[in-house]
Amino acid sequence: MTILHHVPGSRSHRVLWLLEELGEETEIRTWSLTGGDLRSPEFRALSPAGRIPALQIDGQVIFESGAIVQYLTETRARLAPAPGTAERAAFLEWLSFAETQANILQALNIxxxxxxxxxxxxVPLMTLETKRLAVTMQAMEAHLTGRDWLLDEFSAADCMFGFNMDAMFRFVPRAGFPALSAWTARAQARPAHQRAVEKGGASMYAQDFYELPDG
Structure with missing residues (x-):
């Protein structure tokens, strides 16, 4: 049995979405970000830094969402260009780019x-991180203009942005990002994504948009 250790609205959503795309039967065990659960010895035995997600699969435990996504594509031989093919480098770049952007989003969430x-x-840090987020979104907008997915076809690179998709437009307005908005809508309309949302729980956000405070 595959077991995903999960927090709704967190980076584990990207893994849950990919598992649904792959048709992997998965048990979801939900933890709390704020209750101290992730600092418990039980969870630290799964993820040494106490970070979500962790995935029990194929007789082992894997932590770090990027590593999990890459492992799933390599062992299930789906939704990623094979090593040595023309798009492999771009695939790996987007996996890392998603985490670069996620770190900015994490700072804004905090x-x-x-x-x-x-x-x-x-407030100065919040302002700076919002500007940094906008820069990453501008790069994605330029790349996605005229194309449906990050690579030539839908891939696990798109899934890697599962956490980011719900978060980025909470802090930067959609105006000026038509291609990025369209890509997000296409991705979130996929049946596997919708199943992941249904199984994984609601977003952590209590409002649609978070203005920068005065100061």
């Missing part, structure tokens, strides 16, 4: 949602 009291927020 400041907008989790950091308390609100006076502890750093």
């Amino acid at each position: 400041h907008h949602i989790f950091l308390r009291p609100e006076s502890a927020r750093s």
Whole structure:
């Protein structure tokens, strides 16, 4: 049995989506970001840094979502260009790019949602991270203009943005990003993505858009 250790709306969504695309029968075990669960010895035995996700599969435990995504494509031989093919480098680039962008989104999530009291927020840092997020989105907009997917066909590289898709437009307005918005809509309309949302739980966001605070 494949077991995904999961937090709704987190990086584990990218793995859950890919598992659904691959048709992998998966048990989902849900943890809390705020209850101290991820610091428990039980979870640290699965993921040493106490980070979601962790995947129990093929008699082993794998942590770090990028490693999990790459492992799944290599062992299931689907949704990724094979090593040595023309698109392999681009596939690996987008896996890493998704995590670069996710780190920016994580910083914004911490400041907008989790950091308390609100006076502890750093407005200059929030402003900087919002600008950095916009730069990554502009790069994606340029790349996606005139194409449906990140590679020539839908791939696990698109799944790697499963966490990012729900988050990026919470902090940067959609105006000016028609290709990125269309790609997001196509991806989220895929039956496997919809099943992942249904099985994995609701988004962590309580509002559609988070304005930068004054300061």
